Amino acid sequence: MKPKSVVLLSGVLFILLWGGKASWSREGRTVLYATKIYNNRELTTADASWIASHADLLVTDGSGDSFAQQMKSENPDLKMFRYFVSCVVSDGKRPFGTVIGYKELSIKHPDWFLTDSGGERIKLSPERYLIDPKSEGWPEYWLKQVLKVTSGLPYDGVHGDVAHTDIGRFVPQAKHRFPHEEDFHGVQERFLAALHEGLNRKGKLLILNNFTMGSSTDPDYLLNTRIHNCDGFNQQGVVMKWRNQPEHRFVNEKHLVRTMEIVEESARRQKIVMLGMQPSPDRREIAYCVGCYLLMKNDPWVYLNIDWAGKYEHMRRLFREYGDIINADYGVPVGPRYKEKNLWKRKYSKGLVVVDPIKHTFDFIPETKY
Numbered sequence: 001m002k003p004k005s006v007v008l009l010s011g012v013l014f015i016l017l018w019g020g021k022a023s024w025s026r027e028g029r030t031v032l033y034a035t036k037i038y039n040n041r042e043l044t045t046a047d048a049s050w051i052a053s054h055a056d057l058l059v060t061d062g063s064g065d066s067f068a069q070q071m072k073s074e075n076p077d078l079k080m081f082r083y084f085v086s087c088v089v090s091d092g093k094r095p096f097g098t099v100i101g102y103k104e105l106s107i108k109h110p111d112w113f114l115t116d117s118g119g120e121r122i123k124l125s126p127e128r129y130l131i132d133p134k135s136e137g138w139p140e141y142w143l144k145q146v147l148k149v150t151s152g153l154p155y156d157g158v159h160g161d162v163a164h165t166d167i168g169r170f171v172p173q174a175k176h177r178f179p180h181e182e183d184f185h186g187v188q189e190r191f192l193a194a195l196h197e198g199l200n201r202k203g204k205l206l207i208l209n210n211f212t213m214g215s216s217t218d219p220d221y222l223l224n225t226r227i228h229n230c231d232g233f234n235q236q237g238v239v240m241k242w243r244n245q246p247e248h249r250f251v252n253e254k255h256l257v258r259t260m261e262i263v264e265e266s267a268r269r270q271k272i273v274m275l276g277m278q279p280s281p282d283r284r285e286i287a288y289c290v291g292c293y294l295l296m297k298n299d300p301w302v303y304l305n306i307d308w309a310g311k312y313e314h315m316r317r318l319f320r321e322y323g324d325i326i327n328a329d330y331g332v333p334v335g336p337r338y339k340e341k342n343l344w345k346r347k348y349s350k351g352l353v354v355v356d357p358i359k360h361t362f363d364f365i366p367e368t369k370y
Helices: 003-018 046-052 060-076 101-106 137-151 181-201 251-267 283-294 312-326
Strands: 035-036 057-060 079-083 088-092 123-125 127-131 159-162 206-209 232-237 272-275 300-307 336-340 343-350 351-356 361-367
Touching: 003 283, 035 046, 035 312, 046 060, 046 312, 057 060, 060 137, 079 137, 088 101, 137 181, 159 181, 181 206, 206 272, 232 251, 251 283, 272 283, 283 300, 283 312, 283 343, 283 351, 283 361
Parallel strands: 035 057, 035 300, 057 079, 079 159, 159 206, 206 232, 232 272, 272 300
Antiparallel strands: 088 127, 123 127, 336 343, 343 351, 351 361
16 A cells, blocks of 8 residues: 555544544543443443543453444543564463464464474463564464454444564563664564554454663664554553552653653644553552643543453542543643643643652642742
8 A cells, every 4th residue: 555545544534533633632632531341241331331421541351342323422532452472372261352262273373373492382471472563464463353342233343462673672582682782673564554454444443552662772662663554552661660669659850841742743643542540549659640641642642541450349439539631621731742841831721730750749820820
């Protein structure tokens, strides 16, 4: 497909799926909230209704399939993505998000699997085997299986996982196959481009999980290369890192500034950005995440994602205890962010956003007081 055709197709897809900017943000909501619902087998219709009323973008695995139609009918503006792992095959027990059929594929297509230096197939977990991104037939097979699962369900696209920039760091057993990042980059991106194009042909979008801001050999890798092979991404660790690393919970200001630049440029290119954050259940940390989001907010492309490991009960607790922060009406941005001494600020129609990346605080000064 020629580049001009790709651009045209992408524009048509967004017009068809999103219906224009006005349909994204519900009245009185400054924060566009994204959440994930994984492995919640006890969800009820009442739960689904609550989720539909609080989320603007939802990523769900199979446990949400039975409620997809209901949630879409109750909130037509809810953007829904089905989670899949893009290069893993399950042995048949179907760990969430994977394509099943390992035994059949291992016989028909043994060359599809990634092997270590000894020729043994590499497992991501005891039940999941990694696909070699060089395999020719896997993207078409994956697309067929994904569309089969989502057929008849109102998903706007797919949220894909296991897409790396440096496979050696995440899967060291594959180092012999791809000893340098550059050896892997071209292969990985051709693989992702095939998945992306296949989904777009069917009117579906692809959001990727990005674990790193870029490769160690190219700091602009995400924007220069990967962003062309997806319709958006969930960027983890943009403001706060994992909860299990309390001594390194907050990113430094340099990382935060770089994140803001990447988010701004991605939104300018009309790519969805989910700001993945994992604060502890602390009001100050929640507020800081919201404040940083407001600095980066760019409707209709940027979403806040605080969901504490994707569990529904955690999402409900989040809104119960901190809904006043997330649901507050801050107005609309009326200017770009700017730095004043050690503080980052941005003017909104109803006040001034003030974020201190050193003390990790967020303040909102109403328009009548500044």
